[in-house]
Amino acid sequence: MNEQALKDLLYKIADDQLIIGHRNSEWNGLGPILEEDIAFCSMAQDKIGQSLQFYKLLEELGEKDPDAIAFTRNAPSFHNSQLVELPIGDYEFSLMRHFLFDHAEFIRFEMLSRSSYPPLSEIAHKLKGEIKYHIMHANAWIQQLGNSTDEAVKRLQSALNMAFPYALGVFEESKFEGDLIQDGIFEGEHKLRSKWFEDIDKILAKTDLILPDLAAESAHLGGRYGEHTEHLQPLLDEMSEVFNIDPSAEW
Amino acid sequence: MVTKAEILHWLEEVKDPEIPMLSLIDLGVIRNVEITTNTKVKVTMTPTFTGCPAMEVMKQDVIDTLLNYGIDDPEVEINFKERWKSDLINEKGRTALKKFGLAPPPRDTLIVDIDILQHVECPHCESHDTNMKSPFGPTLCRSLHYCNTCKQAFEQFKPIE
Known part of the structure; x- marks a missing residue:
């Protein structure tokens, strides 16, 4: 087993979850209706709790402890996709990002539940059950709003057009892709992306929204290799503000 | 020697901090008990939801209860080897939820x-x-x-x- 390949995979999953979790939590107190406020905060709690499990696996593989990994790295050391670091924007953008991201994440965990690395497959199996609720939530709102007023459709369509190239960046291949597939650890980003496209197409076909052409779009890549938008570092600074006042404090 | 049945019986006192009528046994999150000696016991737990913030409280409550019954060296491990699923809530637990x-x-x-x-x-x-x-x-x-x-x-x- 290529341990470096495994660590790279764990880092990108954990970082995606930590960052989308913090972005989701920004809806605390701002949701358009109370149920949505609660939904985004619950998903935030799920994602941050899930990221911890992956950071723990990394710790077992010799990396630093979860708090240190989560709160003491700067943007170039983060492996999350650029999609998750973008600001929350208006509700329609956060909803669309949640829809695109969680469908990918669900398939990822489904694949990883078959991983040849047991500590990973055990956690992935657990998480796919939890992410089902995230998908259920996203699908319900996308279908409801995607079939409603002209304004709702127009807003969601422009959110989709904007988010789509970033969503493709989620599937940026790692330099260890071949090793991961060969060792049976992960079936690969390419396979994941095809399944994802089928799944989101099925839901969007039930709405007035038009899915951008996969072949015509170019992905916003780089996130998996530490290249980020200007939005990530300010978020990390905010997340670690209290921690950095006294990093050696006992909590 | 302390028995597994005794320990499970004691742990019925430990309730879900968010649903105080429901014991951890009836909720199904206690997955295993290993007895090494009369004073050394290891309990394995698995969370309902991974991000559940009550998990640490439950873990501490299990340790405190075992200490209370004279188990001087209690240990609690949380893992996902045997996943929690809602079918693990027993009949007593289902009645408690409804109440x-x-x-x-x-x-x-x-x-x-x-x-x-x-x-x-x-x-x-x-x-x-x-x-x-x-x-x-x-x-x-x-x-x-x-x-x-x-x-x-x-x-x-x-x-x-």
């Missing part, structure tokens, strides 16, 4: 689909004329519902496989 006003999760759900959650039995009047308002409620393990018969809002303990 608390929470609909118990439907049993043997292989696929959690929106339809399964749409017409959950109301814990107040047992009507099935209910709607799900949101899959997310006041805690990670609960969803929000409304009963069209008794006109009351209620929560359900979410099914998970």
